[in-house]
């Protein structure tokens with residue numbers, strides 16, 4: 120069987136999740152009567168230190184709801200130019216909410232360029248310019264190789280935004296990876312911001328679902344927008360049951376994924392054809408590039424060929440842009456899988472015929 124490092128979304132539910140799903144007490148959640156969903160929402164609010172939480176079908180929907188609630192039509196949503204919200208969510212805020220998306224450069228550590236951010240925190244004084252309503256932060260940062268923003272970085276952004284009356288949302292699809300890497304609880308990372316989305320379905324290994332958290336009024340409005348988007352589900356406590364296990368049993372083990380990701384990076388650093396810096400691996404995402412003997416990056420076609428050959432040798436990875444490759448560690452991947460993956464990658468490098 121292949122070692123699947125394409126994403127932490129490929130994780131399957133744990134035996135305890137299957138059992139909890141089977142046993143889950145259910146009701147109609149659109150009436151607020153699913154006890155398992157209610158329990159998950161209380162748990163999520165508690166863990167993130169926010170007043171309330173809402174179970175949503177996906178991270179993309181959670182982020183879309185947050186932008187629709189925070190920003191009215193004609194008000195801008197600011198996000199990093201390498202962010203998931205800007206690149207991979209089908210233009211949600213603009214398409215659904217009529218809010219122009221304004222990209223601000225992401226630095227390589229996932230932080231936003233603060234000077235550029237200041238310039239985008241526009242008010243209503245100039246009629247030429249759409250006023251800003253929301254800043255989105257991504258933590259951990261996917262395209263920045265799982266980079267982690269710490270409390271003081273989050274506070275810096277939040278203080279700048281709040282001083283202009285602009286709200287702040289964290290796309291925390293992997294916020295628990297950030298918390299584990301920093302050794303601080305998620306509620307510390309969430310404290311400076313108005314809302315946070317996190318995924319149960321990635322490293323936490325639940326089959327489906329994400330949580331949106333914020334104050335009571337925010338969640339009240341978010342519930343209406345979830346309905347608008349078709350995300351009001353019925354006896355979805357079968358899913359929430361796995362989410363409860365995710366929060367109770369799957370958080371601490373993320374440290375193992377981080378260790379395995381480092382192990383992979385260190386193994387790959389030995390290959391001259393791979394450009395990778397193991398020191399930069401902070402969580403469970405590794406991004407690397409291929410290069411030839413002249414230290415030049417390989418063409419997109421050659422990179423794609425390598426990925427295909429790695430697959431033949433039993434290692435599945437994904438591309439990130441045209442020339443970068445992403446490998447993600449997760450539940451079900453153990454140290455011996457990493458050793459095998461390094462062997463498979465070595466074979467694929469030989470077969471790729473790199474000059």
Ligand SMILES: *Cc1c(COP(=O)(O)O)cnc(C)c1O
Pocket residue numbers: 176177178179180182203204257259261290292293318320329
């Ligand atoms: C996966 C991801 C999302 C979206 O989550 P889905 O559940 O796949 O819709 C949002 N932001 C980041 C950073 C992600 O990695």
